[in-house]
Amino acid sequence: MRVRAITALFFVIIVVASMLLGVYVFSAFFILLSAFCLSEFYRIIADETGQPSRLLGLLLGILAFGLFVGHSLGLLTSDYLLFTTPFIAAVFIAPLYQKQNKPFISIAYTLLGIVYVILPFVSFFALSFTTGTYDYRFPLGFMLILWGNDTGAYLIGRFFGKRRLFERISPKKTWEGLIGGVLLAVITAQVLAHYFPVLTNWQWAGVALVVSIFGTYGDLVESMLKRSQQVKDSGAVLPGHGGLLDRFDGLLLAAPAVLAFLKIVL
Known part of the structure; x- marks a missing residue:
């Protein structure tokens, strides 16, 4: 428990610092973080059914994220996003040179990683440009709410949880924990x-509800992934916590949903 707490404290400090130190540090940190999460996803999903093109997927993900950052900073036009096209084509071409019984499963796994991991992190990055210029308060607020939801769900669920929320996928999650979160x-x-x-009381409250609902589903979806692949943790990079994907599973569904919510209310 002590190791888990120390790891969580240092990780929170690093994540918050990446936002406060400016857009370039924020961009570099989350591009790197998304790449590690994508790598963990490819490691989990790979089995006898299909092997994703890990290197191509990582290159495509990093390039797409990097080009979006350049566009957001006004350094590149949206036309530069077309540079991802050869890499997308390569994902389909690579299996021609590999002996696989069902190559399209591998193609699907590779592209699924981009949709499931990279696009949500891009959405999270886009939160920082909600007003058109970089503002750390949007992504920082998102993370604080997400951490608050996770903490409330954990504490209330641990001490008062009785009614299982989704026992087939995550036996420890309870309705009481959901309400606490x-x-x-x-x-x-x-x-x-x-x-x-930067947002009114009701808008921040709306963000909180969106984060709680979609963050919980994001957690359940990642649990479904690990259970289907018979994996306990996505990795071991964080002592006491597992992998990076385990720490950001709630973000994967919540970030795009919050971005859509803010686009509507603003």
């Missing part, structure tokens, strides 16, 4: 509304 997320959002007035 939502409550702490909303409370966190109201504190943010005071210190980060």
